Amino acid sequence: MPEPAPAPASAPASAPDPATPEPAGAPGTPGERKPRKDAVRNRVAALAAADTLFAASRSPEDVTMSDIAAEAGVGKGTLFRAFGDRTGLIRALYGTRLAPLMEAVEHGPPPLGPATPPLERVPALLDALLCFKFDNRHLALALEGTGADSPYRTEHYDRWHAMLRDLLLRTPAAAGSDFTAHALLAATRADLVEHLAGEKHTSRDELRSQLADFTGRLLGTGSHPGTAPRE
Amino acid sequence: MPEPAPAPASAPASAPDPATPEPAGAPGTPGERKPRKDAVRNRVAALAAADTLFAASRSPEDVTMSDIAAEAGVGKGTLFRAFGDRTGLIRALYGTRLAPLMEAVEHGPPPLGPATPPLERVPALLDALLCFKFDNRHLALALEGTGADSPYRTEHYDRWHAMLRDLLLRTPAAAGSDFTAHALLAATRADLVEHLAGEKHTSRDELRSQLADFTGRLLGTGSHPGTAPRE
DNA sequence: GTACGATACGGACCAGCGGTCCGCTTCGAT
DNA sequence: ATCGAAGCGGACCGCTGGTCCGTATCGTAC
Numbered sequence: 122m123p124e125p126a127p128a129p130a131s132a133p134a135s136a137p138d139p140a141t142p143e144p145a146g147a148p149g150t151p152g153e154r155k156p157r158k159d160a161v162r163n164r165v166a167a168l169a170a171a172d173t174l175f176a177a178s179r180s181p182e183d184v185t186m187s188d189i190a191a192e193a194g195v196g197k198g199t200l201f202r203a204f205g206d207r208t209g210l211i212r213a214l215y216g217t218r219l220a221p222l223m224e225a226v227e228h229g230p231p232p233l234g235p236a237t238p239p240l241e242r243v244p245a246l247l248d249a250l251l252c253f254k255f256d257n258r259h260l261a262l263a264l265e266g267t268g269a270d271s272p273y274r275t276e277h278y279d280r281w282h283a284m285l286r287d288l289l290l291r292t293p294a295a296a297g298s299d300f301t302a303h304a305l306l307a308a309t310r311a312d313l314v315e316h317l318a319g320e321k322h323t324s325r326d327e328l329r330s331q332l333a334d335f336t337g338r339l340l341g342t343g344s345h346p347g348t349a350p351r352e
Numbered sequence: 353m354p355e356p357a358p359a360p361a362s363a364p365a366s367a368p369d370p371a372t373p374e375p376a377g378a379p380g381t382p383g384e385r386k387p388r389k390d391a392v393r394n395r396v397a398a399l400a401a402a403d404t405l406f407a408a409s410r411s412p413e414d415v416t417m418s419d420i421a422a423e424a425g426v427g428k429g430t431l432f433r434a435f436g437d438r439t440g441l442i443r444a445l446y447g448t449r450l451a452p453l454m455e456a457v458e459h460g461p462p463p464l465g466p467a468t469p470p471l472e473r474v475p476a477l478l479d480a481l482l483c484f485k486f487d488n489r490h491l492a493l494a495l496e497g498t499g500a501d502s503p504y505r506t507e508h509y510d511r512w513h514a515m516l517r518d519l520l521l522r523t524p525a526a527a528g529s530d531f532t533a534h535a536l537l538a539a540t541r542a543d544l545v546e547h548l549a550g551e552k553h554t555s556r557d558e559l560r561s562q563l564a565d566f567t568g569r570l571l572g573t574g575s576h577p578g579t580a581p582r583e
Numbered sequence: 584g585t586a587c588g589a590t591a592c593g594g595a596c597c598a599g600c601g602g603t604c605c606g607c608t609t610c611g612a613t
Numbered sequence: 614a615t616c617g618a619a620g621c622g623g624a625c626c627g628c629t630g631g632t633c634c635g636t637a638t639c640g641t642a643c
Contacts, residue, residue, distance in 0.1 A: 180499075180500040182500060262500060268411075269412065269413060269493060269543070270493070270546050270551075273547040296565060297565045297566060300548075300563070300565075303548070304535070307541055310538055310541070313538055315501050316501050316504040317534070320504070328531075331531035334527060334528045335528060335535055338570060339569060339570060
């Protein structure tokens with residue numbers, strides 16, 4: 122079993138990478154003006170501050186925009202200019218953190234990359250996603266708590282869903298792939314992870330093994346009597 | 353297949369039943385004082401008003417406490433006196449609506465009642481729950497959107513989870529029942545239902561059949577080749 | 584029917600949130 | 614060195630959930 126994430130747990134990281142300044146377009150698009158240096162610096166500072174505060178807070182809801190602005194050493198207006206609104210900031214932050222995983226999934230080597238056969242890739246993807254959600258609970262929680270049906274309004278969700286659905290279609294149990302994909306993703310919802318990890322003190326590896334067992338049973342894999350991980 | 357709910361869809365109901373006045377205790381508890389008549393009346397009015405407004409609103413978030421108070425014809429203070437806070441009101445409302453189903457599940461006849469064998473009861477419970485969430489999306493959405501990991505802080509969730517877990521334990525695929533129960537419940541999350549029903553225009557029966565298929569596959573039931581519902 | 588304590592009412596009120604605005608500063612191309 | 618434009622930041626706004634307390638209503642004892 123691979124180790125998709127060594128468990129950074131909560132590392133705010135001094136500088137969350139230069140972060141593509143959102144409206145950048147492909148290099149060569151002439152209509153795009155490159156953002157000013159201080160704008161980029163502030164943007165990065167804001168993301169780092171937000172990450173820190175979310176990680177430190179008990180609930181994402183009690184991190185206010187003013188808090189973030191203060192922590193980042195910028196004005197509140199700057200935050201809203203850079204990200205539009207609170208949701209925009211959280212999305213940007215989440216996206217930044219998720220980027221490496223997305224890269225590994227879309228262009229990397231097996232078992233996450235596209236070259237992996239479906240029956241192997243589906244569990245790998247879910248495991249990786251679970252690890253990410255576990256290690257970045259504070260962010261995922263913040264993101265999923267932004268609006269009404271917030272999780273499903275994310276661009277990322279559609280990507281994951283489409284990928285899973287397509288993979289499932291190339292699988293013995295292809296019927297109902299669309300819903301199945303949704304259901305599998307629902308099993309990695311941030312608040313569920315938080316509930317199990319935080320409230321009921323389930324360890325990271327227990328969680329992974331349980332999810333693996335679950336997907337295995339769905340796919341027809343994994344139910345090897347004898348190898349079955351104990352409850 | 354049973355019809356656990358004929359699809360009231362959104363019926364505010366002129367009077368959502370006398371609603372047990374919360375602090376009632378068993379009749380005979382002497383320390384409990386019975387609430388005043390007007391208090392009960394207002395409580396009912398508030399629940400009805402809230403139901404109406406949530407049903408009418410596009411998102412639960414834009415129904416304010418003042419709105420509810422106005423609709424119910426009472427003062428805002430009364431609302432908070434009766435329910436503590438916004439979450440309390442929503443929980444009370446949700447509980448009221450859910451009560452009949454809970455009754456049918458805990459003391460009713462098969463296929464929902466306790467006399468049903470596990471392999472048959474699990475799908476029945478999930479189907480009933482899905483129907484409830486579908487028909488009361490506005491409420492479920494409001495409830496699940498109240499706090500950080502709100503769905504898991506409900507007393508009802510624990511009941512459902514415990515029931516499902518115990519049933520699964522008496523099933524061939526007993527391993528990991530705890531997580532499996534969580535995962536199955538996650539597949540009926542209100543915002544997922546709303547996403548599929550509202551955004552992607554999935555019909556009630558499609559949803560039911562998809563969920564049934566999903567649980568069937570998990571339980572080893574239902575995968576009868578030939579009977580498999582098409583995608 | 585009346586009197587009276589307890590209970591509930593209700594809307595003015597408050598603190599704190601996300602979000603806006605605009606005079607002033609800073610950047611960077613010329 | 615100059616100057617237009619881009620960015621800054623914190624005072625400010627509307628609105629929300631939640632509190633408070635003088636007043637009206639209930640239910641009981643007589």
